[in-house]
Amino acid sequence: MLATAPLLAARGVSKSFFGNPVLRDVSIALQPGRVHALLGENGAGKSTLINLLSGALRPDGGAIEVDGRPVPRMSPAYAQQAGIAVVQQELSLTASLSIAENIGLGAYPRRFGLLDYPELAVRARAACDLVGLHEPLSMPVGQLSLGRRQMVEIAKALYRRPRVLILDEPTSSLSANETKVLTDLLERLRGEGIAILYISHRLNEVMALCQHVTVLKDGTCTADRTLEGTDARGLVRLMVGRDPGDLFPHWQPSASAANAISVRNFSAGLMRDVDLDIRTGEVLGIGGLVGQGQEDLLLGLYGAIPARTASAIVKGASGLPSGVPKANALGLAYVPADRKREGLHLIHSIITNMMLPTFARLPALKLRSRRAERETARGLAAQLGIKGDLDRPAQALSGGNQQKVALAKWMPHDPLVLLLNDPTRGVDVETKREIYMMLRNFAAAGKAVVLLSSDTPELVHLCDRVAVVREGHIVAMLKRGALSEEAIVSAAMGAEQRKVAA
Numbered sequence: 001m002l003a004t005a006p007l008l009a010a011r012g013v014s015k016s017f018f019g020n021p022v023l024r025d026v027s028i029a030l031q032p033g034r035v036h037a038l039l040g041e042n043g044a045g046k047s048t049l050i051n052l053l054s055g056a057l058r059p060d061g062g063a064i065e066v067d068g069r070p071v072p073r074m075s076p077a078y079a080q081q082a083g084i085a086v087v088q089q090e091l092s093l094t095a096s097l098s099i100a101e102n103i104g105l106g107a108y109p110r111r112f113g114l115l116d117y118p119e120l121a122v123r124a125r126a127a128c129d130l131v132g133l134h135e136p137l138s139m140p141v142g143q144l145s146l147g148r149r150q151m152v153e154i155a156k157a158l159y160r161r162p163r164v165l166i167l168d169e170p171t172s173s174l175s176a177n178e179t180k181v182l183t184d185l186l187e188r189l190r191g192e193g194i195a196i197l198y199i200s201h202r203l204n205e206v207m208a209l210c211q212h213v214t215v216l217k218d219g220t221c222t223a224d225r226t227l228e229g230t231d232a233r234g235l236v237r238l239m240v241g242r243d244p245g246d247l248f249p250h251w252q253p254s255a256s257a258a259n260a261i262s263v264r265n266f267s268a269g270l271m272r273d274v275d276l277d278i279r280t281g282e283v284l285g286i287g288g289l290v291g292q293g294q295e296d297l298l299l300g301l302y303g304a305i306p307a308r309t310a311s312a313i314v315k316g317a318s319g320l321p322s323g324v325p326k327a328n329a330l331g332l333a334y335v336p337a338d339r340k341r342e343g344l345h346l347i348h349s350i351i352t353n354m355m356l357p358t359f360a361r362l363p364a365l366k367l368r369s370r371r372a373e374r375e376t377a378r379g380l381a382a383q384l385g386i387k388g389d390l391d392r393p394a395q396a397l398s399g400g401n402q403q404k405v406a407l408a409k410w411m412p413h414d415p416l417v418l419l420l421n422d423p424t425r426g427v428d429v430e431t432k433r434e435i436y437m438m439l440r441n442f443a444a445a446g447k448a449v450v451l452l453s454s455d456t457p458e459l460v461h462l463c464d465r466v467a468v469v470r471e472g473h474i475v476a477m478l479k480r481g482a483l484s485e486e487a488i489v490s491a492a493m494g495a496e497q498r499k500v501a502a
């Protein structure tokens, strides 16, 4: 029997940016009815390979094939015609357009040359239903949370009825429920003969969903094999080229009785009537289903959105910071979840981004020592595994490496409280380990970390306490001995809602 031709393949492709090779002689073949994992550390070249497969970039050498035939001039338009749809890691939606308009963009149904709104509504609704997106189609995408926007992005790909579906870290901003909806859907699409390419840093998902894996390391392919007979540790070994250590550090509790921040009857955004003490020396987790108000808690404490409180003590002083500069001056630092929009100035260099909070602290006339900056930035880059020239614009970094810069930039600032909004989203397993170590060391030095995370194991293994938020209230405060994934999830979903003094 003849083997089926892959629906989409790359044969010995290579790609360089400004003379730096990013992919070397890489091949991958996507077969119908198979979920194919593409793994590799941050910056390994995964997104670049996707861009070649989908025609967003042209290879310098090698070929892209559709149905076994080379495509000399692969382009996004050709890819769309050939039924190749990509769900990008960084969302490509337009905030001011509605859900339906975003989903149909570039492929609107037409009738007598005019946009056929009723048909668009029917088809967009069908795509939304597939991913469990029940918001009104007329809602502007800008009003949706990151997780829901991700679902719109997936619906947009499904609207095009693809034969090949490429997903770049689709679950990194999804809740557990949304992830389940997506994985069930992918399982079904696979059954219908669609070829799926799945990039993820979440290895348990990969093990559960995929049948085949390609591993990239520094732009070369180090494995192309079935997933049978391997486990998550085996995958990490393939990615990093050595035996992995434990993901979570062993740590001793270092929380003191002193509070870095203490608020009573605090309300901000969706959060209502919160009593919370954040102790020096602790990592305090914030868990719960996505969009329950957790982000508003962080932003309110940081002075970035209006907040009301009966009493607040921040670093021994009375009152909340009245804005971000005040918060920074008090030693509060915030790392946002959406690094592209809020975390970095993408057109500026990596060094500039790393040094930005430090510039803000310098008196206007004080000269900056460029050499000292460079040394500090190099030290941070080495610590977090950011390779290459630090004078490149931040937009030339891979997604995971951008996230690392968004975190690293605060370190020279020596903050007292780090407010982190999903800091390991899209970060590879080795760097996660570094970040975890960094956070525990930070707490051990008598500082406080507030870690809002969608990664429940991270909350369980890293935190002294976890505040679980539901519908704008802290409904449980779980302490180390009582911390488990089940405890967090059941508190997050629990029917009973009560105010917890924390």
Ligand SMILES: Nc1ncnc2c1ncn2[C@@H]1O[C@H](COP(=O)(O)OP(=O)(O)OP(=O)(O)O)[C@@H](O)[C@H]1O
Binding pocket: 017, 018, 022, 040, 041, 042, 043, 044, 045, 046, 047, 048, 049, 089, 388, 395, 396, 397, 398, 399, 400, 401, 426, 428
């Ligand atoms: N437009 C560009 N200009 C210059 N360099 C780039 C560009 N796009 C990507 N690179 C570089 O190519 C390398 C591979 O990046 P890529 O985004 O493909 O990695 P990745 O494996 O997807 O990483 P991540 O897991 O962090 O998303 C990185 O070193 C990145 O800095």
